[in-house]
Amino acid sequence: MPNELDQKVVIVTGGAGGIGSRIAHAFARSGAKVVVASRNLDKLKTVANDIEADGQICLPIVCDVTNPEQVDQMVEETVRKLGGLDVLVNNAGGAMFVKPPEQLRPKEWRAAIALNLDSVFYCSVAAAKYMVQQENGRIINISSVAGIKNSPSFVHYGAAKAAVISLTKSLAICWGPDNINVNCIAPGLTATEGVAQWLPAKIQEDGSPVPPLQYPPDPENVADLAVFLASKASIRISGELFPIRALYESV
Numbered sequence: 175m176p177n178e179l180d181q182k183v184v185i186v187t188g189g190a191g192g193i194g195s196r197i198a199h200a201f202a203r204s205g206a207k208v209v210v211a212s213r214n215l216d217k218l219k220t221v222a223n224d225i226e227a228d229g230q231i232c233l234p235i236v237c238d239v240t241n242p243e244q245v246d247q248m249v250e251e252t253v254r255k256l257g258g259l260d261v262l263v264n265n266a267g268g269a270m271f272v273k274p275p276e277q278l279r280p281k282e283w284r285a286a287i288a289l290n291l292d293s294v295f296y297c298s299v300a301a302a303k304y305m306v307q308q309e310n311g312r313i314i315n316i317s318s319v320a321g322i323k324n325s326p327s328f329v330h331y332g333a334a335k336a337a338v339i340s341l342t343k344s345l346a347i348c349w350g351p352d353n354i355n356v357n358c359i360a361p362g363l364t365a366t367e368g369v370a371q372w373l374p375a376k377i378q379e380d381g382s383p384v385p386p387l388q389y390p391p392d393p394e395n396v397a398d399l400a401v402f403l404a405s406k407a408s409i410r411i412s413g414e415l416f417p418i419r420a421l422y423e424s425v
Contacts, residue, residue: 177204177205178204178205178401178405178406179201179204179205179206179260179261179401179404179405180204180205180206181205181206181207182201182205182206182207182260182261182404183206183207183209183252183253183256183257183258183259183260183261184198184201184206184207184208184209184260184261184262184263184404185208185209185211185248185249185252185259185261185262185263185297185301186198186201186208186209186210186211186263186265187211187212187237187239187262187263187264187265187266187293187297188211188212188239188265188266188267188316189208189209189210189211189212189218189221189234189265190210190212190214190217190218190220190221191212191265191366191368192364192366192367192368192393193265193316193361193364193366193393193396193397194210194212194263194265194266195210195221195393196393196394196396196397197263197265197393197396197397197400198210198221198225198232199221199224199225199397200394200397200398200400200401201261201263201397201400201401201404202225202228202230202231202232203228203230204401204405205230206230206260206261207230207231207232207233207256208225208230208231208232208233209232209233209234209235209248209252209256210222210232210233210234210235211234211235211236211237211239211248211266212236212237212266213236213237213238214236215234215236218234218235218236219234221234222234231256233252233255233256235248235251235252239266239289239293239296239297240288240289240292240293240296241296242296242300245293245296245297245300246300248297248300249297249300249301249303249304253304258304258308259301259304259305259311260305260310260311260312260404261311261312261313261314261404262297262298262301262311262312262313262314263314263316263400264293264294264297264298264313264314264315264316264338265316266289266293267289267290267293267316267318267334267335268289268290268331269318269320269328269331270282270285270286270289270328270331271285271286271328271330272327272328273327273328274326275326275329275330278329278330282330283330286328286330286331286334287330287333287334289334290331290334290335290338291334291335291337291338291341294315294338294341295341298313298315298341298345298356301313302345302349302352302354305349305352305354306349306352306354309352309353310352310353310354311349311352311353311354311355312354312355312356312357312403312404313345313349313354313355313356313357314356314357314358314359314400314403314404315338315341315342315356315357315358315359316358316359316360316361316396316400317335317336317338317339317342317358317359317360317415318331318332318335318360318361318362319360319361319362319363319417319419320332320335321333321334321335321336321337321338321339321360322336322339322360322415322417335360338358339358339360339415342356342357342358342413342415343358343413343415346412346413347413350412350413354412355403355408355409355411355412356412356413357403357408357411357412357413357414357415357416358414358415358416359396359399359400359403359416359417359418360415360416360417360418360419361391361396361417361418361419362390362391362417362418362419362420363390363419363420364390364391364392364393364395364396364418366393373390374389374390376389387420387421388420388421388422389420390419390420391418391419391420395418396418399416399418403416
């Protein structure tokens with residue numbers, strides 16, 4: 175959808191990661207002015223430089239999304255430097271401390287909830303302050319299939335991602351009168367560089383390739399869905415959950 179989002183301002187948290195960087199690139203290709211945010215400036219600059227090399231605008235902002243004051247500053251800087259805020263993609267998160275629940279320490283539980291749930295709330299509220307004023311906006315939350323099905327290897331992560339789904343539906347109702355669409359994408363195992371060691375083989379035992387819908391999606395597939403949820407084509411969609419996963423991943 176070239177130029178579908180021409181001159182729209184988009185924030186992508188976790189914008190230097192495997193999925194986040196692809197989301198940032200996808201929005202830039204659609205004509206948007208993109209902010210990539212995370213705690214690592216060097217990685218952010220790499221993403222921003224790649225986007226700007228293609229002639230698009232990308233602003234890297236260092237932000238700890240578990241800190242509400244830094245979140246407010248990120249949104250304020252975005253509005254000040256790029257002239258507004260139209261789309262927020264709450265992508266920051268991660269399955270940290272993979273261990274049985276009885277071994278999970280309280281500080282690890284709190285850290286996982288802060289990164290995967292608190293950040294979504296802080297960023298959404300900060301963005302909504304501007305979106306309510308302009309009576310328009312899109313918020314796209316990245317949850318996980320772990321929030322839909324059981325996740326015994328990381329109960330903290332699954333609980334946080336399930337809460338993101340519930341939060342999405344509630345915020346959609348709260349901000350619907352202000353013409354703010356809030357939706358949620360729940361990726362399963364996604365073929366990023368960081369999970370390469372866990373990806374299944376692409377070739378079946380008989381030598382034939384695995385059908386695309388039976389193989390984990392690429393991060394670009396998640397990015398394309400995010401762009402759709404920010405486009406005019408999804409104007410009447412809000413409060414919805416969109417899993418994106420290989421067919422063998424039941425939910």
